[in-house]
Every structure is written in structure tokens, then in C-alpha cells.
Amino acid sequence: MMIKKSEQCVQRVHTSATFNHTHQCSRKNGYGVDGLYCKQHAEKHLSFKQKETYTWYTYDRWSDIESVEIIRFNDLSVWIAGQGRVNRVSDMITYFPSKEEAYRFAEKK
Numbered sequence: 001m002m003i004k005k006s007e008q009c010v011q012r013v014h015t016s017a018t019f020n021h022t023h024q025c026s027r028k029n030g031y032g033v034d035g036l037y038c039k040q041h042a043e044k045h046l047s048f049k050q051k052e053t054y055t056w057y058t059y060d061r062w063s064d065i066e067s068v069e070i071i072r073f074n075d076l077s078v079w080i081a082g083q084g085r086v087n088r089v090s091d092m093i094t095y096f097p098s099k100e101e102a103y104r105f106a107e108k109k
Contacts, residue, residue: 003028009038044084053081057102060093065102068095 009025025038032042053069056078072079078095079085088095096102 009041010036011038011041011044043079054097057096057099058093059096059102059106065099065106067099070095073097 003026005024007028009027009029011025012022013025015021015023025041027038027040029036029038031037031039037044053071054073055067056070056073058066058068069081070078071081073088073095076088077085078088086093086095094102094105096105
């Protein structure tokens with residue numbers, strides 16, 4: 001069943017064949033800012049209107065420990081206000097729910 005263009009998610013997505021060609025996401029909208037996004041893309045566009053945020057801390061090899069506002073989290077990912085989902089642990093940055101955990105991790109490195 002085809003979804004009307006006005007009921008589709010407004011996110012531009014890349015085709016699998018060529019990375020430089022984009023088209024409108026074909027999923028049904030109704031989530032996120034003003035209900036313009038599908039459930040998947042709404043997570044990337046969580047607005048600052050969200051009432052509850054959590055202060056977490058990041059550690060990377062090149063800078064000091066910094067705070068970041070997290071909207072949501074699970075065992076593998078964090079959702080950063082205005083940025084979307086990222087992995088909790090990567091080669092570059094690791095996210096911690098407390099400053100003490102971040103410092104303990106940094107001391108081991």
C-alpha cells in the first residue's frame with residue numbers, strides 16, 4: 001500500500017546503490033518534532049523540547065572528560081540532545097553515566 005507523500009517521513013535518505021543520491025523516506029510519519037518523522041528517524045531529531053535529560057560524561061584520548069546531555073540510553077547506545085543515537089563505546093569516545101566512572105576509566109588508559 002502506497003503512503004501519500006504528505007504522510008511520509010520528511011527525512012532525506014540515501015539509496016543503497018549510490019551514496020550521493022537521496023530520496024524522501026517512504027515510512028509513515030507521526031513521530032518526533034511536529035509528527036513529521038517516522039519512528040526510526042524521529043530518534044535522530046529528538047528536540048530540545050524533551051523535558052528530562054541526563055548529564056553523562058565522555059572520555060576520549062585527546063581531550064579531558066566533558067559533560068553531554070543525554071535524552072535516552074540503553075546498554076549499547078545513547079541518544080544525545082540534538083544529535084541522535086551514538087554507540088556508548090567506540091574507538092574514539094566512551095560515554096559514562098557518572099564523572100567518577102569516566103575518571104576511573106581514564107586512569108586505566
